[in-house]
Amino acid sequence: MPSSSNFTGFPEQSVKFFRSLKRNNNREWFQKNKPVFEAQVMDPAKAFIVAMGEKLQSISPDIIAVPKTNRSIFRIYRDTRFSPDKSPYKTHLGIFFWEGTRSKMECPGFYFHLEPPNLMLGVGLYMFPRTMLEHYRSAVVHPEYGTELAEALKAIAKFPEYTLGGKHYKRVPAGFDSQHPNAELLLHNGLYAGSETSIPEEFYSEKLIDYCFQKYEPLVPLHRWLLRLSNQEFSRS
Helix, strand or coil: CCCHHHCCCCCHHHHHHHHHHHHCCCHHHHHHHHHHHHHHHHHHHHHHHHHHHHHHCCCCCCCECCCCECCCECCCECCCCCCCCCCCECCCEEEEEECCCCCHHHCCEEEEEEECCEEEEEEEECCCCHHHHHHHHHHHCCCCHHHHHHHHHHHHCCCCCCEEEEECCCCCCCCCCCCCCCHHHHHEEEEEEEEEEECCHHHHCCCHHHHHHHHHHHHHHHHHHHHHHHCCCCCCC
């Protein structure tokens, strides 16, 4: 198991690997270059997860950071069963740190996404399960919980680098007031915010931990609101 002291940044070869994979997205090429993937992508990713997980504990004490595939590291293999694109591999590295009592993808968390030439960092919950969606809508229009969410998003809006995501529906759902101050949020089936930039210099050194933390920190109020939602801490009254 890597220790936080092992993380010294991602090597340049990790970026080169995904650039090459995008041009050679086939099993033959991947099998030939799998040792590069393991050494230049997976090993530093595991060290990053340990170090970043420890850092995130200062703002999310119960954060879950597990340096394994299908835990904090998303699989590189694509599910092509229902997709017209039969490319077998993802051309990005996805890492997730989550917090809550539900299964991983039903919890809010901190997301890291490397897809050369860009790095995307985000916080939130990508898609609400159906039972949580109803709870979310009730919380959005609640005089206390809805106000808390609006204030969290207003604070995030002060940072022009962040964008809000998760809007899905075109109409306010039946039974809700389309004139409510938070009506726009009723169009969401997920809620997250983040920024995407070109890969920073910090990516190649231990400074990446502080870089990511500084990007995540303004989004913590959103994370905490979603954590309360996920943990069913909002009263329905």
